[in-house]
Amino acid sequence: MSDWWFEDGGWRPHGLQDAWIDVNSPLAEAPPPADPYAATAKSPAWTDDGPQFSWNDEDDDVTEVDGITVTGNPITPWDGGGGGGGGGPGSPDSDVDQLDPNAPPLPERPEGWSECDDRRADELARSIRDEIRNMPDSDRREYGALIYRDANGQLQRTTLMPGTNSGWTALNPASQPGDFGLTSWSQVVGVVHSHPTEREISPGVWVTVQPTDSHHLPNSGDWQWPDFMVSQGASSAMMRIYIVHGGDEYEYDMYQNTAGARQTQATNTGGTCGNETP
Numbered sequence: 001m002s003d004w005w006f007e008d009g010g011w012r013p014h015g016l017q018d019a020w021i022d023v024n025s026p027l028a029e030a031p032p033p034a035d036p037y038a039a040t041a042k043s044p045a046w047t048d049d050g051p052q053f054s055w056n057d058e059d060d061d062v063t064e065v066d067g068i069t070v071t072g073n074p075i076t077p078w079d080g081g082g083g084g085g086g087g088g089p090g091s092p093d094s095d096v097d098q099l100d101p102n103a104p105p106l107p108e109r110p111e112g113w114s115e116c117d118d119r120r121a122d123e124l125a126r127s128i129r130d131e132i133r134n135m136p137d138s139d140r141r142e143y144g145a146l147i148y149r150d151a152n153g154q155l156q157r158t159t160l161m162p163g164t165n166s167g168w169t170a171l172n173p174a175s176q177p178g179d180f181g182l183t184s185w186s187q188v189v190g191v192v193h194s195h196p197t198e199r200e201i202s203p204g205v206w207v208t209v210q211p212t213d214s215h216h217l218p219n220s221g222d223w224q225w226p227d228f229m230v231s232q233g234a235s236s237a238m239m240r241i242y243i244v245h246g247g248d249e250y251e252y253d254m255y256q257n258t259a260g261a262r263q264t265q266a267t268n269t270g271g272t273c274g275n276e277t278p
Contacts, residue, residue, distance in 0.1 A: 112237035129249040144168040144193030168193040186233030194244040216245040
C-alpha cells in the first residue's frame with residue numbers, strides 16, 4: 001500500500017488522517033510516489049484508459065483487459081404478484097416466482113406437468129393456508145388437507161383436518177382414501193400440512209421455532225405419503241408438498257425432489273397459464 005494518497009488538492013501521508021500538505025507548500029518537500037494509484041496485489045490499477053485488473057499475491061504485475069462486455073436479460077421489477085410463489089422464510093408465497101429478477105431459471109417441466117393445474121393447485125394451497133392461519137391453536141398443532149383431481153378432471157381440496165404438535169396424524173398408516181372423500185390415492189396431486197411455530201420439548205415446556213431452524217422445509221417423513229400415493233398411480237409430474245409455517249406456504253414439487261435432501265423449492269412462471277384454458 002502507498003505511504004501517501006491524494007485528496008482535496010493535497011497529499012496525505014498514509015496513517016495520519018489529520019495530516020494534509022498542500023502540493024504548492026514549501027513543507028511539501030517529500031515527493032509523493034510517482035504513481036499514487038499504482039496497482040497492488042488484488043487491487044485495480046489505473047491507466048489513462050481506466051481501471052485494469054490484477055490478482056497476484058506474489059508481485060504487482062498488471063493484467064490488462066481490452067474491454068468488458070456485460071450480457072444478460074433486462075430485469076423486470078418484482079411486484080410480489082404471481083401465483084403460488086414464495087422464496088423462503090417470511091415471503092408471502094410458497095415458491096420462487098419468475099417476476100422476481102433474482103429467481104433461478106425455470107426448470108425443465110416433465111411430461112404430464114400442467115401449468116394450469118399448477119396454478120390451480122397453488123390457489124387451493126393458499127386457501128388451506130388461510131384456513132390454518134385462522135385456527136386458534138395452529139402455533140402448536142399441525143393441520144392439513146389434500147389436493148386431488150375429481151371425476152371431472154378438476155382440482156379440488158379436502159376439508160382441513162387436525163394433527164398433533166409433532167405430526168399431521170390425520171394421514172396415518174391406517175388411513176384410507178375414503179377418509180378424505182376419495183376413491184383412490186391416485187387422485188391426489190398435493191399434500192398440504194403445517195409445521196407449527198412452537199414445539200413441546202417436554203410435557204408443558206414449549207419453545208418457539210427459530211427461522212434458522214428452517215422449519216419451512218420438508219423432512220424425509222413428509223415425503224413418505226406422496227411417494228406412496230405415486231406408487232398407487234398418482235402423477236409424479238404433478239405431485240407436490242406444501243409446508244405452511246409462520247403464516248406462509250412453501251411449495252416443493254416431486255419432480256424436482258427425487259433424491260438427496262429433497263428440499264428444492266418450486267419455481268413458477270409469474271402467474272400465467274401458458275396457452276391452456278384454466
